[in-house]
Amino acid sequence: MSIVAIRTAITYAVLVAAMRIMGKRQLGDLNPSELVVTLLIADTAATAVTDTGTPLLGGLIPIAVLVSLELLLSGAMLKFPFLERLMGGRAVWLITDGKLDRKAMKKLRLTVDDVLGTLRQQGVFDLQDVLYAVVETGGQISVLLQPHARPLTPDDLQLTPPEDDTPFLVVNDGKPVPLGLTLSAHTPQWLHRTLREQNCTLKDVFILTADRSGHVHLVRKEKTE
Amino acid sequence: MKRLPIAAALLVLTALLCATSRLLSEQGTAQLFRSLVTAEDALQQQDHAAAVEAVTVLCRDCESVCRRLAVFVPHEKLDAIEAAAAQLLFLTKQNAAHPGEALARCRYRVQHLRQSERLLFTTVF
Numbered sequence: 001m002s003i004v005a006i007r008t009a010i011t012y013a014v015l016v017a018a019m020r021i022m023g024k025r026q027l028g029d030l031n032p033s034e035l036v037v038t039l040l041i042a043d044t045a046a047t048a049v050t051d052t053g054t055p056l057l058g059g060l061i062p063i064a065v066l067v068s069l070e071l072l073l074s075g076a077m078l079k080f081p082f083l084e085r086l087m088g089g090r091a092v093w094l095i096t097d098g099k100l101d102r103k104a105m106k107k108l109r110l111t112v113d114d115v116l117g118t119l120r121q122q123g124v125f126d127l128q129d130v131l132y133a134v135v136e137t138g139g140q141i142s143v144l145l146q147p148h149a150r151p152l153t154p155d156d157l158q159l160t161p162p163e164d165d166t167p168f169l170v171v172n173d174g175k176p177v178p179l180g181l182t183l184s185a186h187t188p189q190w191l192h193r194t195l196r197e198q199n200c201t202l203k204d205v206f207i208l209t210a211d212r213s214g215h216v217h218l219v220r221k222e223k224t225e
Numbered sequence: 226m227k228r229l230p231i232a233a234a235l236l237v238l239t240a241l242l243c244a245t246s247r248l249l250s251e252q253g254t255a256q257l258f259r260s261l262v263t264a265e266d267a268l269q270q271q272d273h274a275a276a277v278e279a280v281t282v283l284c285r286d287c288e289s290v291c292r293r294l295a296v297f298v299p300h301e302k303l304d305a306i307e308a309a310a311a312q313l314l315f316l317t318k319q320n321a322a323h324p325g326e327a328l329a330r331c332r333y334r335v336q337h338l339r340q341s342e343r344l345l346f347t348t349v350f
Binding site: 021022023052053054055056057058061064065067068069071072074075 | 228229231232233235236238239242243295296297298299300301
């Protein structure tokens with residue numbers, strides 16, 4: 001039993017490293033080759049963990065090879081666009097000006113119900129409201145609405161909204177966050193001064209956020225502001 | 226593009242591991258074949274004490290080779306070799322008539338191990 005536990009821990013560490021090396025693409029929408037690699041890695045890892053008759057290397061080597069091939073392939077796809085088309089296919093235009101392309105639907109083996117269902121999930125209930133709908137290489141459908149059906153934007157009303165001043169996390173659970181300080185254009189001296197003004201120390205702070213204009217929001221650990 | 230060197234390094238590491246496995250397997254099986262030939266000769270000469278000693282050496286070699294290869298080769302293959310050698314030793318100690326069948330089994334297992342590392346393409350496909 002302890003053998004399985006140790007093998008699991010090692011495989012877990014290797015898998016986490018593999019996912020980190022492969023990057024964020026593996027965590028979001030996958031194209032066909034990425035999906036295949038992810039499934040294969042999952043299956044190989046399961047075997048490496050449970051099949052104690054096979055050396056652990058026998059499970060880790062396939063993972064290393066799959067990760068390498070995936071990285072090399074994605075690098076090659078950046079350099080040679082035809083490879084990307086070959087491995088991931090192309091985006092397919094499904095609806096143009098409210099009209100369904102039946103040829104494209106047949107090619108993608110999509111029924112009208114599938115398309116309408118996906119549109120409804122995106123908040124579109126009338127086909128006529130769609131200017132373009134495109135099936136992306138990852139299988140999602142992107143929709144551009146007709147001008148009359150699009151939500152109003154400040155541009156439509158010729159308004160100039162004030163710029164957003166995003167608050168950044170400056171102290172997290174009693175510890176200063178250097179990146180937050182930099183992004184909010186403040187210095188550690190400013191932080192100490194602000195804390196003094198608020199009559200508290202770093203240790204008392206649960207969360208402190210600040211924006212570039214100097215607005216501060218403080219949450220103390222004792223749940224009292 | 227920083228990831229490409231990592232991919233290349235992983236592939237090189239994999240190739241190195243495969244080469245190490247191949248080398249250890251080649252060395253190990255060569256050692257076992259030498260011990261097998263010695264045991265075979267001793268058995269043919271009908272000298273019981275020499276035969277027992279040669280087969281004991283074979284068993285010890287099997288054990289050490291299997292220990293060296295355990296990281297690379299499935300355990301059941303190694304277990305089969307050790308079991309065949311142990312059976313040969315048992316039969317030899319019992320002073321059975323020439324234990325040809327057990328010897329052949331032992332030789333076959335070692336041969337099998339060598340082939341699975343050597344005959345890359347036939348083993349892959």
